[in-house]
Structure formats: C-alpha cells, structure tokens
Amino acid sequence: ETGVTQSPTHLIKTRGQQVTLRCSSQSGHNTVSWYQQALGQGPQFIFQYYREEENGRGNFPPRFSGLQFPNYSSELNVNALELDDSALYLCASSWPGLARNEQFFGPGTRLTVL
Amino acid sequence: GQNIDQPTEMTATEGAIVQINCTYQTSGFNGLFWYQQHAGEAPTFLSYNVLDGLEEKGRFSSFLSRSKGYSYLLLKELQMKDSASYLCAVRPDQAGTALIFGKGTTLSVSS
Numbered sequence: 001e002t003g004v005t006q007s008p009t010h011l012i013k014t015r016g017q018q019v020t021l022r023c024s025s026q027s028g029h030n031t032v033s034w035y036q037q038a039l040g041q042g043p044q045f046i047f048q049y050y051r052e053e054e055n056g057r058g059n060f061p062p063r064f065s066g067l068q069f070p071n072y073s074s075e076l077n078v079n080a081l082e083l084d085d086s087a088l089y090l091c092a093s094s095w096p097g098l099a100r101n102e103q104f105f106g107p108g109t110r111l112t113v114l
Numbered sequence: 115g116q117n118i119d120q121p122t123e124m125t126a127t128e129g130a131i132v133q134i135n136c137t138y139q140t141s142g143f144n145g146l147f148w149y150q151q152h153a154g155e156a157p158t159f160l161s162y163n164v165l166d167g168l169e170e171k172g173r174f175s176s177f178l179s180r181s182k183g184y185s186y187l188l189l190k191e192l193q194m195k196d197s198a199s200y201l202c203a204v205r206p207d208q209a210g211t212a213l214i215f216g217k218g219t220t221l222s223v224s225s
Contacts, residue, residue: 004156033212042118042201042215043157056212090156101205102147103213105156 003027004093004106012112013081021076021109023091031055032074033103034066035090043090049074050096078111086113116140118216120202125222126192134187134219136202147213148176148187149201157201161187189221197223 003026013019025032031050035043045058049068063079072093078085088110092103117139126132138146145164149157163169163178163185175188189196199220203213 035215040217042203042217043213045212045214048212056207058212100145100162102159102162105149105158107156 004091004104006089006091006106006109008109009107010110010112012114014114015081015083017081018077018079019081019111021078021089021091021111022073023076023093023106024073025091025093026104029093029095029104030072031094031096032068032072033092033094034074034076035092036060036085037088037090037108038084039087046076081113083113086111116204116206116214118202118204118214120200120216120219122217123220123222125224128192128194128223128225130192131188131190132192132221134189134200134202134221136185136187136216138183138185138202138204138214138216140204140206140214142206143180143204144207145205146176146178146185147203147205148174148185149203151199151201151218153198160200192223194223194225197221 005024033048034046037043047057048055052068065077068074088108090108091106094103120136148160151157161176168177173190178185199218201218202216
C-alpha cells in the first residue's frame with residue numbers, strides 16, 4: 001500500500017448531478033495529481049495541485065475543478081455530470097524533492113453516472 | 115501532441131520471458147515510468163528510466179532509448195500473479211510531475 005487514501009470507494013450518480021471525491025496524500029507529500037481512467041484505457045491527467053495552487057491541467061473542461069488543503073489533502077469536484085464521466089478516478093501524491101519524483105497512487109474512486 | 119503506444123494484449127506461459135514495448139512522442143522528456151495495475155486496483159510503480167540504457171530490478175528490467183523514443187519492460191520467470199495491465203508513462207515536463215500514460219498492455223500468464 002502507498003499510504004494514499006481515497007473516498008468514497010464507489011459512487012453512483014445521475015446525469016446533471018455534482019460529485020466531490022476526496023484524497024489524502026502520503027505523509028510528507030505536498031503534490032497531488034488527479035487522473036481519470038476509463039475502462040480499458042490508461043489514466044488521463046486532469047490536474048495537479050502543489051502547495052494549494054493548481055500546477056498544471058490536462059484537457060478537461062472547467063466543470064472539473066479541484067482544491068488542495070493546508071494538510072495537502074485534496075478534492076476533485078465534477079459539476080453537471082455526463083455519462084462519459086463514468087470512470088475510475090485516481091489520486092496520486094508525490095514529493096518534487098525526490099530524484100525520481102514518482103507518483104504514488106491511491107486505490108481510486110469508481111464513479112458510475114446513470 | 116502527446117502520444118504513447120504500446121500493444122493492447124500479450125499472452126505468455128509461466129516461467130517464460132516477455133518484452134512489452136512502448137514508443138512515445140511527447141513535447142518534452144523528463145523520465146519514463148512503468149506501472150503495474152491489477153484489475154480494479156491502483157497502479158503500482160515498477161521502474162523508472164531517465165537516461166539511455168537498462169535498469170534491472172529483480173525479475174523486471176526496463177530499457178530506454180531517448181533518440182528512438184522507445185522503451186521496453188522485460189519480465190523474466192513469469193508467474194501467474196504477473197497477469198495484469200502494464201502502463202508506460204512519460205513525464206514530459208521538468209517542472210511538474212504529471213504523467214502521460216499509454217493505454218496499457220494486458221498481460222495474461224497461463225500455466
């Protein structure tokens with residue numbers, strides 16, 4: 001286990017609703033990245049937070065937004081849910097000071113939009 | 115644009131050796147990662163290459179050629195538990211840590 005936790009594990013929503021996913025980073029890590037993984041695909045980068053500021057964003061619409069708190073935990077918010085938002089949402093934490101600077105992934109939140 | 119290609123599926127038998135290839139075209143390059151992902155689970159780190167050459171780590175080795183935009187992951191003495199998806203990912207940006215992933219290669223190991 002990596003020490004990165006996510007909640008909830010599973011979630012079912014309907015189109016048009018809003019959802020908030022949560023992530024606690026590994027101890028000592030100040031950077032959190034969020035990824036969306038559709039079935040049979042690799043993870044796609046949504047955005048990254050470093051010391052409470054957005055530090056890069058992938059090709060996702062503004063209805064995907066995020067937040068990072070002083071303890072480096074993070075939230076991903078998705079508004080106006082669409083069917084295509086059904087996916088595994090992965091959170092990864094890292095520490096830029098490490099030479100390899102690898103990302104440690106949490107177990108993910110499986111979101112189903114009906 | 116950013117593009118990472120790897121085969122969709124591979125099969126092998128226990129005890130064999132398998133090589134999973136990955137080619138990439140990205141805006142920048144600051145390291146290539148291989149992750150293993152079992153069905154329904156989080157990706158777990160396997161290897162990292164930033165310079166050309168081979169990195170060996172137990173039964174797993176990874177090779178990188180930056181000039182060719184090419185990497186491979188070599189798995190030796192295959193075990194049933196190696197059945198999983200293997201993800202190739204490039205970090206294109208020196209300043210950040212965001213990764214660009216390929217679609218993954220599903221490896222099935224049979225007895």
